[in-house]
Amino acid sequence: MSFWTYFHKWGSPRWFYQFSGRLMPWLAIPAVVLLLGGFAWGLAFVPPDFKQGNSFRIIYLHVPASAVAMGAYMLMATAGAIHLIWRMKLAAMVMKSVAPVGAALTFLALLTGAVWGKPTWGTYWVWDARITSVLILFFLYLGILALQQAFENQEAAAKACAVLAIVGAVNIPIIYWSVEWWYSLHQPASIKFVGESTIHSSMLRPLIATLTGMYCFLGWMVLLNTRNEILYRERNTRWVKDVLTGAGS
Amino acid sequence: MAMHPQRKQRLQIILFILVAVAAAAALLGYALRENINLFYPPADIVAGKAPLERKIRAGGMVEQGSVQRATDSLKVRFNITDYIAVVPVEYEGILPDLFAEGEGVVVSGVLGGDGVFIASEVLAKHDENYMPPEVSAALEKAGTTSVYQQQDGKAEKYGQ
Amino acid sequence: MYFESFAALISMEGHGPYVWFSYGVGIVVLASLLVAARRRRAQLEQMLKAAARREQQQNKAAVTGER
Structure with a gap:
């Protein structure tokens, strides 16, 4: 099968519904285990930071929420682009499904950052480049949620949201490199793609766990929301009726 | 394709x-x-790039041995540096827990004509190094402040 | 466990309120995403099943009406 055949098969809501049903446990179980386990590990078993003390434990929630909020945005923008280029309805459903999850994670990133800032920096909030660009990310998510609601026509809503999502994607590299490009209060990243991470390995391991868990959680939530959207939009088809009356799963 | x-x-x-x-x-x-940019580095302030008598922020490392605390009040004087230039700072109030010599700070306040920065707020800026206290103690014993600073060889972000 | 007692874990040398508040809100937000998705699913199932029943009754009525 060629790439495009696969691609079109992926575009079939019915196929996606069945495939995602099989995939979901593989995301749900790691999400719950890694998040709850990683939180407990980071809260009670890891030593405190030599300077910040115990407030540093917020890292195990703050970093995964922030990183996955950005990852979710890229997923949403990519789905939007696929919808615009190939007019794939499933991509629009995925895009719509990511937005509330991304908004919630961005809210968590901002809130945990503020709460962490008080004991370490001495303030809840400062208008530095990193924090402000994450606030913009939150507004982008809210904008997409609002835009989705503003249209009666589903197709028009999807197109408008896709364009906004793509344009807003420019903010993602700005968030990532804001701490390098400008003087900010927020410190640079501790987990580095190139070179050694500047967080001790005993503290890094639970962070990798909650980070992985949060990505699984995002996938899980996006699948749940997308499946709901599929059921709603295809409610008049034979296969959806069969799924719900138990004739098939 | x-x-x-x-x-x-x-x-x-x-x-x-x-x-x-x-x-x-x-x-x-x-x-x-x-x-x-959230703040001016000391080099820009000394070079006259920062406005006077207007609320601005300055950021740098607290110079070793520069912190002088008043005995009868919360007044404190210290120097901030980016290893290029030094700016004296005066502040009265409670300092954040992470405030210490050799650590990063961002101060907001007004730069006087005499070159002294009168701060109304002091925020601690911490770096991206996280380690357990025992590891830090072991490193100090070995004579290095941070294993990571040795690796990159760059003295923080202030010195640009 | 790193802490010597449960009380020490809760207080975290004064940082407890910050840390526990963060995680409390975190768990609530993540759980509510899951609950919202589950609720929507239950609501859809109810709606679609009701529609299927109505359709069946209409079909039956049509069949009996013909006789």
């Missing part, structure tokens, strides 16, 4: 929009860099 010409055109439009928006954002970020 052949792509339908119409889809290819739509892809091109999207890529064009992305490039245009990125270029606009880059220009905006460059034009507004003075405002996006």
Whole structure:
């Protein structure tokens, strides 16, 4: 099968519904285990930071929420682009499904950052480049949620949201490199793609766990929301009726 | 992998929009860099690039041995440095827990004509190094403040 | 466990309120995403099943009406 055949098969809501049903446990179980386990590990078993003390434990929630909020945005923008280029309805459903999850994670990133800032920096909030660009990310998510609601026509809503999502994607590299490009209060990243991470390995391991868990959680939530959207939009088809009356799963 | 010409055109439009928006954002970020920067480094302040008698922020490392605390009040004097220039700071109030000599700070206040920065707020700026207290103690014993600083060999972000 | 007692875990040398508040809100937000998705699913199932029943009754009525 060629790439495009696969691609079109992926575009079939019915196929996606069945495939995602099989995939979901593989995301749900790691999400719950890694998040709850990683939180407990980071809260009670890891030593405190030599300077910040115990407030540093917020890292195990703050970093995964922030990183996955950005990852979710890229997923949403990519789905939007696929919808615009190939007019794939499933991509629009995925895009719509990511937005509330991304908004919630961005809210968590901002809130945990503020709460962490008080004991370490001495303030809840400062208008530095990193924090402000994450606030913009939150507004982008809210904008997409609002835009989705503003249209009666589903197709028009999807197109408008896709364009906004793509344009807003420019903010993602700005968030990532804001701490390098400008003087900010927020410190640079501790987990580095190139070179050694500047967080001790005993503290890094639970962070990798909650980070992985949060990505699984995002996938899980996006699948749940997308499946709901599929059921709603295809409610008049034979296969959806069969799924719900138990004739098939 | 052949792509339908119409889809290819739509892809091109999207890529064009992305490039245009990125270029606009880059220009905006460059034009507004003075405002996006949260603080002035000491080198810029000493060079006269920071405005006087206006509320600004300055950031740097607290110079070793420069902290002088008043005995009868919360007044404190210290120098901040980016290892290029030094700016004296005066502040009265409670300092954040992480405030210490050799640590990063961002102070907001007013730069006087005499070159002394009168701060109304002091925030601690911590670096991206996280380690358990025992590891830090072991490193100190071995004579290095941070295993990581040795590796990159750059003295924080202030010295740019 | 790093802490010597449960009380020490809760107080975290004064940082407890910050840390526990963060995680409390975190768990609530993540759980509510899951609950919202589950609720929507239950609501859809109810709606679609009701529609299927109505359709069946209409079909039956049509069949009996013909006789």
